[in-house]
Amino acid sequence: MAASDGDPTVVAMRVLIVGAGALGTLHAWHAVTRGHEVVHLERETEARGASVRNFGLVWVSGRAAGAELGTAQRARELWQRIGEVVPGVGFRANGSLTVVRTEAERAVAEQALASPDAAARGMKWLDADGVRRRNPALRGEFTGAVLCERDAAVESRVALPALRAHLAATGRYTFLPGREVRDVSPGTVRDDHGDTHRGDTVVLATGAHLTGLVRELAGPGLPVRRVRLQMAQTDPLDEPLTTSVADADSFRYYPAYAGTALDALRAGQPQPPVAAGHRMQLLMVQRLDGGLTIGDTHEYDEPFAFDVTEDPYDHLTATAAELLGRPLPRVRRRWAGVYAQCTDPSLVVHRQRVADGVWLVTGPGGRGMTCSPAIGEDTANEIGW
Template sequence: MGGGVLGTMHAWQAVLRGHEVIHLEREPEARGASVRNFGLVWVSGRADGEELETALRARELWAGLGERVPGLGFRANGSLTVLRTEAELAVAEVFAAGPDAAARGTRLVDPAEARTVNPALRGAFLGALWCERDAAVEPRVAQPALRAHLAATGRYTWLPGREVREVDARGVRDDHGDHHHADVVLLCTGAALSGLVREIAGPVPVRRVRLQMMQTEPLDEPLTTSVADGDSLRYYPAYRGVELDALNANQPQPAVAAEHAMQLLMVQRADGGLTVGDTHGYDEPFPFDVVEEPYQHLRQVAEAILGRPLPPVRRRWAGVYAQCRDTGQVVHRQRVADNAWLVTGPGGRGMTCSPAIAERTVEEIGL
C-alpha cells in the first residue's frame, strides 16, 4: 500500500525474493514527496551510525538498480557543498579531516579543483566539500520505470486509484469493495497518517514537514554535480561540533532563510532544468499557498554560486513528507497486525535511503 518510492522499493524487494506483489495506490499516480523532491541520493552529511550505514547501502542498491533500470535516470554525479565564508570553511576543514570522511567519499577541495569538477561554478567561494558518492535519479519517472521493470517479471500487479480501507487476517479491502488476498501487508503511507493508519496504528511518533521548491527552464550548460550551499552545514547532522556552533553564533542566516529553515540544494534534471530548494516548515496547519520570499533568496544564492542569472522558473511547488520525531531514527516500523507492518517517517532521507530501508524491512519480517 503506497505508490511512492518507499512502497515501490518494498515491492521491488519482495519481487526480488520471488514473491507475488499486489501494489495499491490511492491516487492515479504517486503525488506526494516521492515526486516533489530533488532526486538526490545524498550520502554527504548523514549522521554517523545507522543513518550513514543505511545511506551507503542504499547508494550501492541504487547503482545496481540503475544498471538494470535505465529509466530511473541514476547517475553518479557527486556533489559540491560550496563554502563562501571563513566560518563555513572552518566547519568543512574539521569534517574533511574526520575519521569517516574517506568512507563517505568526501574531501575538501579549493576553488580551482571545484571548478575542474564542475565548470559551471563561476561565482566567488573559498572552497568546497566534494562528495563523490552522492548521486541523483529522476524523481518524476523513477517509480513508473521501476514498476515497468517489476511488471515484466509477471509477479507484480499495479492497482492505482485504490484506497485501502481495511486490513484483515487474509489481506486488505479497498474502497471499490474488492478484497485482495495477502499473506503480508506493508503500509508505506508517507505523510498520510490519518484514517486507516490512525485506526490500526494509533498515534505514531512521526511529524509532517512542509517544503517549497522550484524548477527552472534548461540551463545552457551541464551542471556536472549536485550543489549545496553553506547553510546545508546547519541542516545535516554530520557537521555538528564547536565549529558549527561558532558559525551559527557569528554568521546568522538571513532573516528569510532562518524563518523558513532554508538551505540551498540544486541538481540538474535530464532535460537540463535545475531543481532548486528548499524550505522546512514544521508547524501545522500548513499554509495552502507558497510564499515568494524564499524563492527570491534561493535565486540570489544560486546565482552567486553560479556567477550568472538562473534560467526562468518553470515550476514552483510545495510538498509534505513524514519524519520521525526522533530525527536520529531512520524510519518508523510498526507491526500493526499479525500480518501487517507500517513503514513511514524517513523524512528528507526517503529518496536516498528507501532501497536499504525496504531491504531491512523484508529481512526483519522474514520475507
C-alpha cells in the same frame, strides 16, 4: 503458496503493499526480486507526494554517523545496481559540491573532513580552482567546496514508473492505482472499489498520510511528524551542472556537520532573515532535461499553508545565481510538498507491526529517496521474505 522461481528453497508469498511512493515501490522491488508476488495499491492514479516532489538526490554526505550513514551507504549501492538493471530511473553517480564562502563555513568543512568517516563518504576539500575544474558551471566567488563523491542522483519524476514497468514484466507484480484502502486486517486489504485483496504480508507505506486508517492501526502517539517544503524547477541550463550543489547553509540542517565549528557558525554568522525564518538551505541538481531543481524550506508547525510564499524563491534564485556567476534560467515550476519524519532523530524510519502480518513503514523524512532501497531491504529481512 509455492516455491519461488528464483530459489526453490524459498516459499513464494503474496505481498500486499499500500502506497506507491519511493518507499512502497522499493518494498515491492525487494519482494518481487526475491521471488514473491506483489499486489500494489495506490490511492492516486500516480504517486504525487514527496517521492516526486524532491531533488532525486541520493545524499550520503550529510547523514549522521552510525545507522543513518550505514543505511544511506547501502542504499547508494542498491540504487547503482537498480540503475544498471533499470536505466529509466536515471541514476548517475555525479557527486556533490557543498560550496563555502567564509572562514566560519570553511571551519565547519574542515571539521567534517577530519571526521573518522569522511573517507567513507568520499569527502575531499577542493579549492576554488578545483571546484571550477570539477564543475565548470560554477563561476561565482567562493573559497572552495567539500566534494562528496558518494552522492548521486536519480530522476524522481520518472523513476517510480520505470521501476513498476520492470516489475510488471516479471509477471509477479500488479499495480492498482486509484484504490484507497478502507480496511486492513491480517492477510486482507479492502479498497474503496469494494474489492478485497488477500496475501501473506501487508506493508503500509502511506507517506505523509498519517490520519484515518493509519491512525486507527498504529494507535495514538505515532512518533512521526509532518514537514512541509517549497521547491522549484527552472528551464534548462545551457551547460552541464556536473555535480549536485549545496550552499553552506546545508551545514545547519545535516547532522554530519554537527560540532563546535557549526556552533560557532550559528553564533557568529546568522542566516539572512528570510532564510532563517523559512529554515532554508540551497540544494541544486540538474534534471536529465537540463532544468535545475532548487530548494528548499522546512516548515514544522501545522496546519500548513495551502499556498506557496515568494520570498524563499527570491532567496534561492539569488543564492544559486551567485554560485553560478550568472542569472538562473527562468523558473518553470514551483511546488510545495509534505513528508513524514520520525520525531526521534536517531531513527532512520519508523517500522511497526500494527497487526499480525501487517507492517507500517513511515517517517524517513528528507531521507526517503536516498534510503528507500535499504529501508525496503531491511523490512524484507525482518519480515522474512
